[in-house]
Amino acid sequence: MTDSLVNTAFDAKTGVATLTFNRPEALNAVNVPMAEAFLAAVRELKTHSGLRCVVLTGAGRAFMAGGDLSSMAGTPEQAGNAISAILDAVNPAILQLRGMDAPVIAAVKGVAAGAGLSLALMADLVVAREDAKFLVAYNGIGAVPDCGGSWFLAHKIGAGRAAELMLLGRTLSAAEAKAWGMITEFAPEKEYDNLLAGVIEKVANGPTRAFGAFRQLTDRANGDQLAAHLEAERAAFLEMTRTEDFAEGVSAFIAKRRPQFRGY
Numbered sequence: 001m002t003d004s005l006v007n008t009a010f011d012a013k014t015g016v017a018t019l020t021f022n023r024p025e026a027l028n029a030v031n032v033p034m035a036e037a038f039l040a041a042v043r044e045l046k047t048h049s050g051l052r053c054v055v056l057t058g059a060g061r062a063f064m065a066g067g068d069l070s071s072m073a074g075t076p077e078q079a080g081n082a083i084s085a086i087l088d089a090v091n092p093a094i095l096q097l098r099g100m101d102a103p104v105i106a107a108v109k110g111v112a113a114g115a116g117l118s119l120a121l122m123a124d125l126v127v128a129r130e131d132a133k134f135l136v137a138y139n140g141i142g143a144v145p146d147c148g149g150s151w152f153l154a155h156k157i158g159a160g161r162a163a164e165l166m167l168l169g170r171t172l173s174a175a176e177a178k179a180w181g182m183i184t185e186f187a188p189e190k191e192y193d194n195l196l197a198g199v200i201e202k203v204a205n206g207p208t209r210a211f212g213a214f215r216q217l218t219d220r221a222n223g224d225q226l227a228a229h230l231e232a233e234r235a236a237f238l239e240m241t242r243t244e245d246f247a248e249g250v251s252a253f254i255a256k257r258r259p260q261f262r263g264y
C-alpha cells in the first residue's frame with residue numbers, strides 16, 4: 001500500500017515486509033491517524049504467507065521525531081484524549097510485533113526521538129546511518145516515555161544509562177548509541193544501504209521460528225510483563241498531562257523556546 005501515513009511493501013520472494021512512517025513534512029511525528037495506520041499495517045502482516053523479516057523505517061530525513069505535540073496542546077483532557085488515542089493503536093501494534101516469529105529491524109536515519117526512540121528500541125536489531133541521533137525527548141515536555149520506551153531502555157541499556165538520557169536530556173550519536181548497546185550497527189551514508197541490505201538478508205534467511213521463540217524467551221527472562229507495562233506508561237503519561245510542567249513543556253516546544261519548569 002502506498003500514499004498512506006504508513007506505507008507498506010512485501011517482497012514475497014524474500015519474505016521481507018517494509019513499513020515506512022510517511023509524514024516526512026513533520027519528521028514522521030506520530031499523530032492519531034498515523035498511529036491507526038501503523039496498527040493497520042502491522043495487522044496486515046498476518047496476511048503475508050512466508051513472512052521472514054519486518055523492517056521499520058521513516059520517509060524523508062528522519063525515522064520519527066516523536067509524538068505530534070500540536071495534538072496534545074490545550075486542556076489536560078484534550079492532551080489525555082490525544083495520547084490515549086495514539087496508544088490505543090500503537091500499543092497493540094507493539095505487542096503484535098513482539099509476539100510474531102519474524103524478526104524486526106529498525107532502519108534509522110536522522111532523528112529517533114520520543115516515541116521514535118521507543119519504536120526503534122522495540123525492534124530486535126537497529127541499523128543506523130552515521131548521522132542518526134537518539135534522544136528520549138520526554139524530559140523536554142515534562143512527560144514520561146510511552147510506546148514501551150521505559151521498558152526497552154531499561155532492558156537494553158540499563159536503568160542508569162536510561163536515567164542519564166532522561167534526567168540530563170542527552171542526545172546520542174550513532175557511535176555513542178552503538179557503544180551503549182542501544183543499536184546494532186551504523187555506517188556512513190554512502191555505505192548505509194549496503195549495510196542494511198546485508199543485515200536484512202542475513203536475518204530473512206535465518207531460522208524464523210527459532211528467532212521468534214528466542215524473542216519470547218528473552219521477553220520472559222525480562223519479566224514477560226510488557227503488556228502491563230505499556231498500560232502503566234499510559235497511566236503515568238496521562239498523569240503528567242495534568243501537571244503545569246507538561247502544559248509549559250508543550251507550549252514551549254510549539255513556541256520554539258526553552259521551557260521553564262517549576263516542578264509541579
